[in-house]
Amino acid sequence: MKLIQTHIPGFPRIGAARELKFALERFWRGESSEAALQEIASNLRARHWAIQRQHGLDFVTVGDFALYDHVANHIQLFGCEPARFAFTGEESAASRYFAMARGGHAHESCNCVHNGAALEMTKWFDTNYHYLVPEFSESTTFELNSQRLLDEVAEARAAGHPAKVVLLGPLTFLWLGKERDAAPGFNRLGLLEHLLPQYSRLLMQLRAAGAEWVQLDEPILGLDLPNAWRNAFEPAYWLLNQAGAQLLVATYFSPLEENVSLACRLPVAGLHVDAVRAVSELTSVADWMPAHKVLSIGVVDGRNIWRTDLDATLATLLPVLAKRSGPVWLSTSCSLLHVPYSLDSEASLDEEVRPWLAFAEEKLAELALLKAALSADERVSGQVARGFAEARSALANRRASARVHSAAVAKRLASLASDERASRRGSPFVQRQKVQRERLQLPAFPTTTIGSFPQTQTIRTARAALKRGELPAAEYQQAMREEIEHAIRRQEELGLDVLVHGEAERNDMVEYFGEQLDGFAFTANGWVQSYGSRCVKPPIIYGDVQRPQPMTVQWAEYAQSLTTRPVKGMLTGPVTILQWSFVRDDQPRADTAQQIAAAIRDEVRDLESAGIVIIQIDEPALREGLPLRRSRWDAYLGWSTKAFRTSAAVAGDATQIHTHMCYAEFNDILPAIAALDADVITIESSRSAMELLGGFASFRYPNEIGPGVYDIHSPRVPGSDEMAELLRKAARVVPPAQLWVNPDCGLKTRAWPETSAALQNMVAAARKLRAEVELHQSDTGHGA
Ligand SMILES: Nc1nc2c(c(=O)[nH]1)N[C@@H](CNc1ccc(C(=O)N[C@@H](CCC(=O)N[C@@H](CCC(=O)N[C@@H](CCC(=O)O)C(=O)O)C(=O)O)C(=O)O)cc1)CN2
Ligand code: MET
Ligand SMILES: [Zn+2]
Numbered sequence: 001m002k003l004i005q006t007h008i009p010g011f012p013r014i015g016a017a018r019e020l021k022f023a024l025e026r027f028w029r030g031e032s033s034e035a036a037l038q039e040i041a042s043n044l045r046a047r048h049w050a051i052q053r054q055h056g057l058d059f060v061t062v063g064d065f066a067l068y069d070h071v072a073n074h075i076q077l078f079g080c081e082p083a084r085f086a087f088t089g090e091e092s093a094a095s096r097y098f099a100m101a102r103g104g105h106a107h108e109s110c111n112c113v114h115n116g117a118a119l120e121m122t123k124w125f126d127t128n129y130h131y132l133v134p135e136f137s138e139s140t141t142f143e144l145n146s147q148r149l150l151d152e153v154a155e156a157r158a159a160g161h162p163a164k165v166v167l168l169g170p171l172t173f174l175w176l177g178k179e180r181d182a183a184p185g186f187n188r189l190g191l192l193e194h195l196l197p198q199y200s201r202l203l204m205q206l207r208a209a210g211a212e213w214v215q216l217d218e219p220i221l222g223l224d225l226p227n228a229w230r231n232a233f234e235p236a237y238w239l240l241n242q243a244g245a246q247l248l249v250a251t252y253f254s255p256l257e258e259n260v261s262l263a264c265r266l267p268v269a270g271l272h273v274d275a276v277r278a279v280s281e282l283t284s285v286a287d288w289m290p291a292h293k294v295l296s297i298g299v300v301d302g303r304n305i306w307r308t309d310l311d312a313t314l315a316t317l318l319p320v321l322a323k324r325s326g327p328v329w330l331s332t333s334c335s336l337l338h339v340p341y342s343l344d345s346e347a348s349l350d351e352e353v354r355p356w357l358a359f360a361e362e363k364l365a366e367l368a369l370l371k372a373a374l375s376a377d378e379r380v381s382g383q384v385a386r387g388f389a390e391a392r393s394a395l396a397n398r399r400a401s402a403r404v405h406s407a408a409v410a411k412r413l414a415s416l417a418s419d420e421r422a423s424r425r426g427s428p429f430v431q432r433q434k435v436q437r438e439r440l441q442l443p444a445f446p447t448t449t450i451g452s453f454p455q456t457q458t459i460r461t462a463r464a465a466l467k468r469g470e471l472p473a474a475e476y477q478q479a480m481r482e483e484i485e486h487a488i489r490r491q492e493e494l495g496l497d498v499l500v501h502g503e504a505e506r507n508d509m510v511e512y513f514g515e516q517l518d519g520f521a522f523t524a525n526g527w528v529q530s531y532g533s534r535c536v537k538p539p540i541i542y543g544d545v546q547r548p549q550p551m552t553v554q555w556a557e558y559a560q561s562l563t564t565r566p567v568k569g570m571l572t573g574p575v576t577i578l579q580w581s582f583v584r585d586d587q588p589r590a591d592t593a594q595q596i597a598a599a600i601r602d603e604v605r606d607l608e609s610a611g612i613v614i615i616q617i618d619e620p621a622l623r624e625g626l627p628l629r630r631s632r633w634d635a636y637l638g639w640s641t642k643a644f645r646t647s648a649a650v651a652g653d654a655t656q657i658h659t660h661m662c663y664a665e666f667n668d669i670l671p672a673i674a675a676l677d678a679d680v681i682t683i684e685s686s687r688s689a690m691e692l693l694g695g696f697a698s699f700r701y702p703n704e705i706g707p708g709v710y711d712i713h714s715p716r717v718p719g720s721d722e723m724a725e726l727l728r729k730a731a732r733v734v735p736p737a738q739l740w741v742n743p744d745c746g747l748k749t750r751a752w753p754e755t756s757a758a759l760q761n762m763v764a765a766a767r768k769l770r771a772e773v774e775l776h777q778s779d780t781g782h783g784a
Contacts, residue, residue, distance in 0.1 A: 003327070003375070004328055004329070004330055004370075004371050004374045004375060005058040005059075005327070005328075005329045005330075005371075006056065006057050006058055006329065006330050006331065006367045006368065006370075006371045007057055007058060007059045007061065007164055007296070007329055007331055008052065008057065008061055008302075008331055008332050008335070008336060008363075008364070008367070009061065009064075009166065009215065009217070009250055009252065009272065009298070009302070009331060009332065009334055009335045009336075010061055010064035010166055010334075010335025010336060010337055011048045011051075011052065011061060011064055011335070011336050011337075011360065012048075012336055012337055012339070012340075012341055012360055012528070012529065013044065013048070013064065013065045013066060013337070013529070014341075014527060014528075014529045014535060015044050015341075016047075016341045016342060016344075016345065017345075017525075018527055018535060019040055019043075019044060020040065020041065020044060020067070020533070021533040021534075021535060023036070023037050023040040023041070024037065024067065024068075024532070024533040025533050028098070028102075028533075034092070034094050037067070037094075041065065041067060042155065044065070045062075045065050045152065045155060045156075046155065046159060048060075048065075049062075049156055049159060049161050050159070051361060051364065052161075052364060053161060055361075055364035055365055055367065055368045056367075056368045056371065057364065057367070058162065058329075059161075059162045059163060059164035059212060059213060060156055060161040060162070060163055060164070061164055061165075061166050061215070062149075062152050062153050062155075062156045062163045062164065062165045062166070062211070063149055063152065063165045063166045063167060064166050064335060064337070065152065067094075067097065068097065068098070068101045068132070068532045068533075069101065069130075069131050069132045069531070069532065070131070070168070071131040071132055071133075071134065071168065071173075071176060072097060072100060072101055072119070072131075072132040073148075074134070074167070074168050074173055075100065075119075075132070075134050076093060076096070076097060076145055076148075077144070077145055077146065077148070077149060077167075077202075078142045078143070078144065078145075078173075078195065078198050079141070079142055079143030079144060079145050079198075080134065080136070080140050080141065080142050081096060081100060082100075082119075082135040082180065082181075083139065083181070084135075084180075084181060085099060085100060087099075093145075093148070100118065100119050100132065101118060101119065101132055101532060102118050102532070103117055103118040103714055103716075117714065118132075118713070118714070119132040119133055119134075119135065120132070120133040120178075120687065121133070121531055121713075122663070123624045123663060125219060125253050125254075125628060126253065126624060126625065126626070126627070126628055127253075127303070127338055127624075128338075128528070128530060128536065128538070128579070128580055128621070128624070129337060129338065129528075129529060129530065129531070130530060130531035131176065131531075133176065133177060133178055134173070134176065134177030134178075135177060135178060135179075135180035135181070136174070136177050136178070136179055136180070136182065136188040136191055137179060137180060137181050137182035137183070137186060138182060138183050138186050138190075140188075140191055140194075141194070142191075142194055142195050142198045143198070144198045144201050144202055146201075146202050146205055146206075149165070149202075149206075150205060150206070150209050153165060153206065153209045153210065153211050154209065157209070157210050162212050163210065163211045163212060163213075164211065164212060164213040164214070164215055164248070165206050165211045165213070165214045165215065166214075166215040166217065166250075167199075167202075167214060167215070167216055167217070168216070168217050169216035169217055169218035169249065170192060170195050170196060170199050170216075170236055170240075171192070171218055171220060171229060171232060171233060171236060172217055172218050172219060172220045173195070174188050174189060174191060174192060174195065175220045175229065187228075189228055189229060189232060192232055192236060196236055196239050196240065199240055199243075200239065200240060200242065200243045201243075203240060203243035203244070203245040203247075204243045204244065204245070206245055207243070207244055207245040211245065212246065213245075213246045213247075213248055213269075213270075214245045214246065214247055214248070215247075215248045215249075215250050215272070216240075216247055216248070216249050216250065216268075217250045217252075218233075218249050218250065218251055218263075219250075219251055219252050219253050219254070219334075221233075221249075221251045221256055221259045221262070221263050222251055222252070222253055222254025222255060222256055222257075222259075222274075222278070222628055222629075223254065223628055223629070224629060224630050225259070230259065230262065233262060233266060234262070234265075234266065234267070237249070237266045237267050237268055238267045240268075241267045241268055246269040246270070247268035247269050247270070248268070248269065248270040248271070248272055248294060248296060249263065249266055249268050249270070249271050249272070250271075250272035250296070251263060251271070251272060251273055251274065252272070252273075252274040252277070252298060252302070252333055252334035252335075253274060253277060253303075253334060253628060254274070254277060254278065254627075254628040254629060255277065255278040255280075255281050255629065256273070256278065256281060256285070257281075257629070260281060260284055260285060260288055261288050263285075264285060264288035264289045264290070264293075265288070265290075268293075269293060269294060270293050270294030270295065270296060270327075270329070271285070271289065271293065271294070271295060271296065272296035272297075272298060272329075272331060273285050273295070273296070273297060273298060274298045274333040274334060275297045275298050275299045275316065275333065276298065276299065276300075276301045276302075276303070276333040277303075277333060279316060282297065282316065282320060283319075283320070286320045286323055286324055287323075289324070289326065290326070291324070291325045291326040292326055293326055293327075294326065294327045294328070294329055295320075295324065295326065295327070295328050295329070296328075296329040296330075296331050297317065297320070297328060297329070297330055297331065298331045298332055298333035298334065299313050299316065299317065299330060299331070299332075299333070299370070300313075300330075300331070300332045300333065300358075300363050300366050300367055300370075301332070301333055301363075301585075302332040302333045302334035302335060302336050302337075302338060302339065302363070303333065303334060303338050303339070304339070304582055304583070304585060305339055305340070305357050305358065305359060305526075305540060305582045306356060306357065306358065306582075306585055307355070307356055307357055307358045307362070307366075307391060307394055307395065308358060308363075308366045308370075308391065309391070309395055310366070310369060310370065310373070310387070310388050310391045310392070311388065311391075311392060313370060314370070314373060314374075317330075317370075317374070321374070330367055330370055330371055330374075331367070332363055332367070336360040336363060337528075337529065338528060339359055339360050339363070339528065340359045340360065340523065340525070340526035340527060340528055340537075341359060341360050341361060341525075341527070342359050342360065342361035342362065343357060343358070343359050343361070343362055344361070345524065345525040346523055346524055346525060346526070347524065348524055349521065349523060349524070350521045352397075352401065352403065353521045353540065353542050355390075355394040355397065356394055356395075356397070356398045356542065357540070359526065365387075366391075369384060369387040369388065369391075372384045372387075373388065398542075399586075401543070403519075403542070403543050404542065404543040404544065404586070405543070405544055406518075406519075406543070406544040406546060408546065409519075409544035409545065409546050409595055409598075410544070412546075412598050413591075413594055413595060413598065416594070416598060416646060417594075421649075422646060422649060422650075423642050423645040423646045423649050424645065424649055424677075425645075425648070425649050425651070425653070425657075425677060426652065426653050427653045429677065429679065429702060429703050431653065432653045432654075432656075432679060433679065433703075433704075435653050435654045436653075436654060436655075436656045436679060439613065439654050440566060440613065440614075440656065442497050442498070443497060443770060444736065444737065444769075444770050444773065445727070445736070445739055445740070445741050445766045445769045445770055445773075446497040446498060446740050446741065446766075447495075447496045447497045447498070447740075447741045447742065447762065447763050447766045448496060448497060448498035448499075448500070448568070448682075448706065448740060448741070448742050449491070449496065449500055449742055449743060449746070449747065449759070450500075450616075450618075450660050450662075450682060450712075450742060450743060450744075450745050450746040450747070451500050451502075451503050451509075451568070451570045451616065451618065451660070451746045452500075452502060452503040452506075452509075452746030452747055452748035453487045453490075453500070453502035453503070453504070453746075453747050453748070453752075453755065454747060454748060454749075454750050454751055454752050454755060455503075455504070455748045455749070456751075456752070458479075458483075459479075459480075459483060459504050462476055462479045462480075463476070463507060480504050480505040480555070481558060483502065483504035483505075484501045484502055484504060484505075484555065484558060484559050484562075485562055486502075487500070487501065487502030487504070487559075488501070488502075488559055488562045488563050488567070489562075490752075490756060491565075491759075492563060492565065494756065494759050494760055494763055495763045496565075496759065496763060497565065498565070498566050498567075498568060498614060499559070499563060499565050499566065499567045499568070500559075500567065500568050500570060500616075501555055501556060501558075501559035501567060501570065502559075503570060503746070503748065505555055507537075508536060508537065509572045509576075509618065509746075510536070510538070510539065510572055510576065510577050510580040510581060511536070511537055511538070511539050512551075512572075513551060513571075513572055513577055514539025514540075514541075514577070514581060515539070516547070516548075516549075516551045517545055517546065517547055517548075517551075517596075517599055518543070518544070518545065518546040518547070518548055519541055519542065519543040519544050519545040519546060519595070520539045520540065520541055520542070520545070520581070521539065521540040521542055522537065522539045522540065523537055523539075523540070525537075526538070526540075534749075536580065538580055538581050538582050539581045539582070540581065540582045541578075541581050541582065541583050541584050541592060542584060543584070544595055545592065545595040545596050545598075545599055546595070546598075546599060547598075547599035547602050547603065550602075550603060550606045551603055552569065552570065552571065552603060552607070553603070553606050553607055553610050556569045556570070556607055556610065556612050557610045557611070557612075560610075560611060560612060566613050566614050567612070567614075568612075568614045568615065568616045568658060569604075569607040569612040569614065569615040569616065570615075570616050570618075571600055571603055571604065571607075571615065571616065571617045571618070571647075572600075572617070572618050573600065573617045573618055573619040573622075573643075573644055573647060573659065574593050574594075574596035574597040574599075574600055574643040574644065574646075574647055575593060575619055575621060575622050575625055575640045575643055575644060576618060576619050576620055576621040576622070577596050577600075578592055578593045578596060578621075578625070578643075579621035579624060579625045580621055589639075590639035590640075590643075593639060593640060593643040594639070594642075594643055594646065596643070596647075597642075597643040597644070597646040597647045598646065598647075600617065600647035601646055601647045601648075601649075601650045603647075604617070604647060604648060604650050604651055605650045605651075608650075608651055608652065608655050612655075613654070613655060613656065614655070614656045614657075614658060615648075615651060615655060615656070615657055615658070616657075616658035616659065616660060617644065617647060617648055617657065617658070617659050617678070618659065618660045618661075619644060619659050619660070619661055619676070620660065620661050620662045620663060620745075621663075622640060622644075622661060622669075622672075622673075623661065623663050623665060623666065623669060624663060625640060626669065633669075637669065637672040637675075640672075641672050641675045641676055644659070644676050644678075645675075645676065645677060648676075648677075648678065656679045656680065657678050657679050657680075658678060658679065658680040658681070658682065659676060659678040659680075659681050659682075660681070660682045660683070660745075661673075661681065661682075661683050661684070662683070662684040662708075662744060662745040663684065666683065666692060666695060666696075667692070667695035670695055670696065670699040670701065671699075673701070674699070674701060674702060674703070677703070678703060679703055679704060680703065680704040680705070680706060680740060681703065681704070681705055681706070682705075682706035682707075682708065682740065682742050683705065683706070683707055683708060683744075684708045684744040684745055685707040685708050685730075685744065686707075686708045686709055686710050686711045686718075686726060686743075686744050687711050687744070692707070693705070693707050693729075693730055693733050693734055694733060696733075696734060697733035697734055701734075703738070704738045704739070704740060705734055705738055705739060705740065706739070706740030706741065706742040707726075707730050707734075707739070708742060708743055708744030708745065709723040709726045709727060709741060709742070709743065709744075709762060709765065710723060710743050710744060710758055710762065711743075711744055712743050712744050712745050712746065712747055712749070712750060713744075713745075713749075715750065715751070715754045716754075717754050717757045717758045717761065718758060718761060719761055720761040720762070720764035720765040720768065721765075723741075723761060723762055723765035724764075724765040724768045724769060727739070727741065727765060727766070727769045728769070728772075731769065731773065736769075736773050741762060741763075741765065741766040741769075742762075743758070743759075743762065
């Protein structure tokens, strides 16, 4: 038997009780010192390392911690803070860090932008985690600032832990950034030669500090890379390897495919591969890997919460182990950042489902079991056998559970599948547009918002009291009705044309639906970091999805009863519910999407029957769900757009269907967006100053579009001239008759004062545009 070691690529940092979130928010409100924040951070690291050691990991992972974001940490580590922030050198590292993360000033309430808007946030590969995008130009310089990281290594060493440090690899770090304020033709890959010496210095320092291994994350090896990037790997790592540290290159999320041999032959001491998402490659990886190198096999799923099938995992591992003479490590497929902390704090989780699950801490225990099973140690064998037996029976129960498969759902899906028209609206867009315009009588440049209004402390406190059983349901209902009425009145005062109810009653746009659908379980404390201090609690889809009763109709009816203006019904689309939940691993995602689509379809039908004339089906996660490999795009776009259409197409011609997407980079999927055939799409575009629309224009996107005219991530109130200018820009590329006026996204993270002020300016901007394009009024057809 061979000696197996265990480690993990990374651990969640928010804390079992979201200690980091609360500490950050106290610090930002000015209620605590930086020292107090750093103390909490240091305690969290200590606790997380201790847990890793308790489960027998051979190394703790150092460097996965970040106060806000690990990519932002690298910007400071390599001293490449963008010049546009105009830091003087007088500021503390922490104040520069939070300025980059949250915008020019340490406090969110400041309206001033002279010191630079926050770094852009974007999705970390195909996850719901957002990182801060590094900015590069020909004047970018690098200067190592390693003290913080070296201090963390010292902390781990002082606690007696063997340490493996994790860093983003230099190529992935550059890849994740973007060119900004750069000369035409500048390519950030050109910065590699300046970055590598800093990495080398760092590696020498880490080695001297006692780090036994350095894990360099290069997940971009799982992407379709341009040749220049592929070719840069070998020379870069040849250089880094000279620093004398033991290097483990880590890949995850996507198969290596054409990069298998490149990854295996890199001149480093080891390679980590994702043996969940790319299990079929494991044999070829094992063949390519030189015998002296460490092969780290990520067998426990870091992206999902299902208990590992330990027997199947052993069956996968044994042939690889038999073939390999070199060292093998076992690991999770990727960092555990993407799963909740522990099942321990789930007192009220569905009792049947609980044994089917493993969160971060339970995954550590699984690694320990696998390691023990593969070691020859007799003393542990009884315990191992018990662990395996428990996993086996949980899995058998899950497979046989009556709650997983529903004959009614199967029948419903078969009937939808047999009806071609189920995923097509009654008439083509132009005809629908005509009846909708007659019915709605909206002005040109109609104004609306994306759905949510501020989730105030009052709202959250009421919901928390309801959940604790301290507030009767009727009183909670009444409180939410008052919030809805408040939102409607405000919108009427502002003069918005199409209103929303404000989503006060929703904890989250996905969890809210998950709580009401069969086939979903939800957690009390299963928080996963989304960005900075913001977290989400993804629901768990364990079985066939079905809607036992209407989910939003009463709230929508109530909101509509308060006003004569149209109020949009507000739903989350099937692809987004799928993407932002933990999904079943026992059937294709496409099938689950279609089940959710059937449930949303029923909701659309019921909203329509209740007299709701506009229904928005949000799909912000459509783009993010795109597979990392292009060869898989068509299949995904086929079933995902069909799921959307299945939910929407039940609506009659006169019902206007909106959709909303807030993550840019639409240009490579425009045909799919058009295939959704929504009557109106609202998108995020203000930060790119409408550049995005260029794509819609040259593609001749046929339906109506609301390009966001202001960024809701910042409390800054844009002036009406600024928004009018954006609208003029939009009107130059998209026929004005097609344009709507709205913010980039929902307003739930904002406060009322800035919300009202910004919307007032937005309505004023729309009015300016109406006056300017009056001459063409006849061709807008929007009515009076
Ligand atoms: N699922 C999902 N993914 C998404 C988005 C999204 O909206 N949903 N949007 C993008 C990311 N944007 C985000 C924007 C805001 C928040 C956010 O505000 N999260 C809240 C939690 C929201 C929530 O679930 N709130 C619950 C519970 C709130 C809570 O923490 N309650 C306290 C008690 C509060 C009290 O006593 O007052 C507790 O339970 O301890 C509620 O409203 O009911 C937070 O971290 O603070 C998250 C993501 C992309 N991915
Ligand atoms: C992340 S997209 C958010 C859409 C949702 N309707 C809202 O306004 O909050
Ligand atoms: Zn949005």
